[in-house]
Amino acid sequence: MSRAAVATTQGMVRFPVWRARFVLGALLAAFLLLAGRSVYLQALKTDFLQEKGEARYSRVLEVPATRGRILDRNGEALAVSTPVKSIWAIPADVELSARERQKLARLLGIEVAELNRKLSEARDFVYLKRQISPETAETIEALGIKGIYQQREFRRYYPGGEVTAHVVGFTGVDDAGQEGIELAHQETLGGRPGSRRVIKDRLGRVVEDVESIRAAQTGADLTLAIDSKIQSLAFGALKAAVEHHRAKAGALVAVDVRSGEILALANVPSYNPNNRARLGGAQLRNRAVTDVFEPGSTLKPFTVAVALEAGKVSPSTAVATAPGRLTIANYTIHDAHPAAMLTTAQIIQKSSNVGAAKIALALPREAMWDLFRRVGFGTAPELTFPGAASGKLRHYRTWQPIEQATMAYGHGISVSLLQLARAYTVFAREGELVPLTLVKSGSVASGEKILSTETARAVRAMLEQAVQNGGTGPRARIMGWRVAGKTGTAHKQENGGYAADKYLSSFVGFAPASAPRIVLAVMIDEPSAGQYYGGVVAAPVFAQVMQGVLRMLGVPHDAPLEPIELPGEDEAKEST
């Protein structure tokens, strides 16, 4: 009997059992498929899907970090960032009539032709103008042009302009330091832009802060040791001198003897950091820090200090300098003021090359090299500043006698003006070498003892003699304070030899001589208006700036307030 027959007999349509099983199985399989799919989506692909979902409403916002300000020691701003807008466009989306184009071009401050060129580019993103003022940006926004967008950026302003340009340096369009302090302290000044995840509603308003991915770190403000009043005075005096003597360049460094702070660091020629359209390498160079030169006579005090320290001479020891010439191995050293006999003090005062050379030749090479090295020649100063030059000081084992003799008066060795100023702190601070800093410290710096107090004082007395009438630098004197210092007039090196008519005039000194507070170094490169002696070209700049500095700092007088009587120019003559 078949199943079909049974079904028929009961009056119902009876399907075979396998059909029900089949349908059940199919339904089960469908459920399994769904369950499997959901496990796949929920368990295996969940991260991907959630990410996609979040992307619909959550956004990561960049939190811009403001760059720190650079201030002078009295809190005056030297570099400040203010927000500006950059205007960019999607060229394909922009539809403008000729009149609108004209209007936009005028607002952007560019030519219509340039605007047209930019808008016809085949790119998706083109800057129309970077860094315009927020006010102009608002006007442009009010025009409501399709396809033109704005972006907030920061622009750095330097109120000090050319006066502080070389110290502060500048930043590029991307707000990163490129020169000077801006580059040296990029890390702390720059800060770090942060980012956060937010939920935005349909209209683009932030409705919820999901998480702060990275907190924005505002750049730290930096207070420099520079005193903008002194800096301004120094720059003005230096610029006037460079123009007056038709010199190629000039540099000046003023150092506080107690703290080692650099109060002024000026360079001429300079540039305006706010408008760097036409900028040459010569203007950009921070000569005082990055350029080295043969210092000439300003090095003699160190030679004498070595001799005093070694006990070879005393300030009153007489040295035979007749006839004002000294020939060593085919090379003749000359004196500008030939004398038969000079004491050690007079060698400094009259800037006698022969005398200095004779003293040097009586010294062991190693002792000279050692002192030169310890006052910082030949090594880059520990200063957070890009490109600080180390100068050149050859090892004493390679010195020939003639080199030892010329080195005594500053030839065959090269230093930067900054190194020279630092080295002179040895005489100003009783034999201690003071580490220099461009950042305000406000505390007395601990120096490294290089010379004995007696030697430092003896050299100081000689340096004071050098600015009296009869010395080479009387023009460095100022009314009311005692000054000590040394002139330098070095022939410039050219093509491996010395140029006969190119000089580098310098003056390094400090005041007040009774208790030195300020070391000031001045260098004028290639004065070409006739005068070139350090005592005539550089010393007056020293006097002018030093007087202003001492007055501004309220340093008590240590000399009677009598007008200074100056001798003729002949006294200033020297041959290095």
Place this chain on the structure above:
Amino acid sequence: MAKLNLLLLAVLVACAIGLVTSQHRARKLFSDLEREQNRSRELDIDYGRLQLEASTWGLHQRVEKIATGTLGMRAPDPRRVRVVARDKAR
């Protein structure tokens, strides 16, 4: 059983309303915070701009020019200046 269910339903509704209000308040507070943060940033930027302006007006060359030119001032003769040491003055 029905009583318990009703109670639980009431609690559930209360919780749901609580959640919604707190969410709403959090969002409101957040937008307030946002606004204040923006304001503080704006003020900071303003401060920077004013500082810049102060520096520009107070430029030493400018002060010097006005002092010597417009106002006819000059630095006193050093002989007429008395420097007073701080410790002695007290």
